[in-house]
Amino acid sequence: MASLNILMAQINTLVGDFEGNTDKVVACVQRAVQSHPSPVVVFPELTLSGYPPEDLLLRPSIELRVAQSLARLCAELPAEAWAIVGYPRTRDDGLYNVAGVIHGGEIVAEYSKQSLPNYQVFDEKRYFKPGSLPCVIDIEGVQVGLSVCEDIWEPGPTLATARAGAQLLINLNSSPYHRGKRGERWQLVAARATEAGIPIVYVNQVGGQDELVFDGGSFAVTAGGDIAAAAPNFEEGDFWLQYDSDHAQAPFSGLQVYPPLEEIEAVWRALVLGVRDYVNKNRFQGVVLGLSGGVDSALTLAVAVDALGPERVEAVMMPFRYTSQMSVEDAAEQSDILGVSHKVISIEPIYEAFMASLEEEFAGTEVDTTEENLQARCRGVLLMSISNKKGYLVLTTGNKSEMAVGYSTLYGDMAGGFDVLKDVPKTLVFDLCRYRNTLGPCIPQRVIDRPPSAELAPDQKDEDSLPPYEVLDQILEMYIERDMSAEAIIATGMDRQQVQKVLRLVDINEYKRRQAPIGVRITKRGFGRDRRYPITSGWRIGD
Incomplete structure (x- = not known):
């Protein structure tokens, strides 16, 4: 009988922090040898550099930094441990994801890594050359194969590793979250395991990196495709399981299967983790x-409060002549419930000062959205000034x-560092508010119930100005996340005029x-890295 004590090291790295990430690897392996003999400690993809390192990989010093980290690991890791770590490796013919x-x-x-993703948020072909050969190594009497992230999404690398004699496949990942992702991973890896007739250990990182959130959820699958062990999502930690080669049908033990989170809870935890890591990192x-x-x-x-605690959050109500008393009261009530610093600063005198300065320029014109946008910009100036003075990040809302449709003001409500x-989507905003209130008093009910208004x-x-959000969000989901044409969306039963209006608004607001x-x-198609359209274009997709 051959067995392995495997630690799935679900860690939260910082991109570019080779020294700090190496410290985490050393500390984790040192913990492992204190509790299990000859442990196999598996870390996520590109652990040493953090993921995704983007154009840091093009820096001339990347090779030196990797070499220094690897030298430390060879010198400082306990000799009896087996550490499986991800890093970029420079060879004579280029850079590899190793x-x-x-x-x-x-x-x-x-x-x-053989399969380099180059879609959605991934740009690996920009940086890496693909590998071509499987790798199988004897670890304590078990033939262990290795693969990296996208390799598991295609059948070839797993089949080649099994043919090379692997009894167990270990797959290193930096797989970002989107709604429904855990189920997709389970289904996919189970299919690979059954195709190749080999059990698989899938280790994923956790944490926020700019707009991406990595949700952990490392797991193990039997050769028959059964989920035998699964770590929790959105939690950093050491998760142990045991592999026994003599039990082909049930080779894993020692870790329960943490059930998938309900979708609304998963979204909430992704938002909280994303904010916490962006602010702290x-x-x-x-x-x-x-x-x-x-x-x-x-x-x-x-x-923000769930991510950082109330003592690190400041809320500012900036009323104007159109602000209802209800809004003032509800903002104060929520701030009191959550225990955050709450300030009230009227924008009336600031707005009037701007209007006085613009009087000559605006002479002979009618009141329009210009004056509405000016209100938003007064608020943006106040928030950015507080940010500069106190070192606070401005969260936009x-x-x-x-x-999608440009219902926002540049340098106004869009002014800030993190949205x-x-x-x-707006309909999900309401669902999240209701969910958060199930965890404890938080958002006044009439804030949720009242019709939305700027x-x-x-x-x-x-x-x-807009279709009902229930309709708008359906149109946007089909157009943005599923790339459906105007005619295809109309064919689902949507009103032609509404569809054409919405799609035109999406197209012309790319500049914003x-x-x-x-x-x-949190979705498969967010704005930014996922969706890259030209600002200047004669092709209107929504026409």
Whole structure:
């Protein structure tokens, strides 16, 4: 009988921090040898550089930094441990995405990733050359094959590893979250295991990196495709399982299967983790946001408090003549419930000062959206000034539906460093508010119940300018996330005029989105890295 004590090291790395990431690897392996003999400690893809390192991989010093980290690992890791670590490796013919095995003070095997993703948020063909050969190594009497992330999404690398004699496949990942991703992974890896007749251990990183959130959820699958062990999502930690080669049908033990999270909880935890890591990894003292009394800013405040604690969050209500008393009261109530610093700063005198300065320029013109946008820009100036003075990050509050159709003001409500709801459709905003209230009092009910309004004009409602959000979000999901044409969307039963209007708004507002802050990605097609359209274009997709 041959058996292995495997530690799935579900760690949170920092891109570019070779020293800090190496420290984490050393500490984890040292913990492992204290509790299990000859442990196999498996880390995520590109652990040493963090993922995705993007154009840091093009820096001339990348080879030196990797070499220094590997030298430390060979010198400092306990000799009896087997550490499987991801890193970029420079060879004579180019750069490779590598999984290396360190044991006894040396690198005893290296595998180069074969399948390089170049879609959605991935650009690996920009940086890496593909490997071509399987890698199988004897670890404590078990023939262990290696693969890296995308290799598992195609049948070839897994089949080749099994044919090379592997009894067990270990797959290193930096797989970002989107809604429904855990189920997709389970189904896919189970299919690979049954095709190749080989059990698979899938290790994924956890943490936020700019707009991406990595949700962990490392797991093991039997050769028959059964999920035998699964770590929790969105939690950093050491997760042990045992592999026994004599039990072909049930080779894994020692770790329960943590059940998948309900989708709404998974989205919530992704938002919280994304905000926490963006703020902390960029060393902001805290965050500040405009709390309008509306549903978007209410949800943003709730996420911020859950991510950072109330002592690091400041909410600013900036009323104007069109701001309802209800909004003022609801903002104050939520701030009191959550225990955050709450300030009220009227924009009336600032607005009047701007209008006085613009009096000559505006002479003979009618009041229009210019004056509405000026209100938003007054608020943006106040928030950015607080940010500069206190070292706080400004959280903007626009949702995906608004970002899609340009229902936002450049240098106004779009002014800031991070948009928590950038990839959250408006209908999901309401669902998330209701979910958060099930965890404890948070968002006043009438904030959720009242019709959405920017309150930039008397009796203004969002639906004065836009289709109902239930309709709008369906159109946007088909157009943005599924790339359906106008005619295909209309064929589903949608009103032709509404579809044409919405698609035109999406097309002409690319220039706004290009200037928007980044935000947490929770769908398969977020704005930014996922969706890259030209600003200047004669081709209107929505026509």
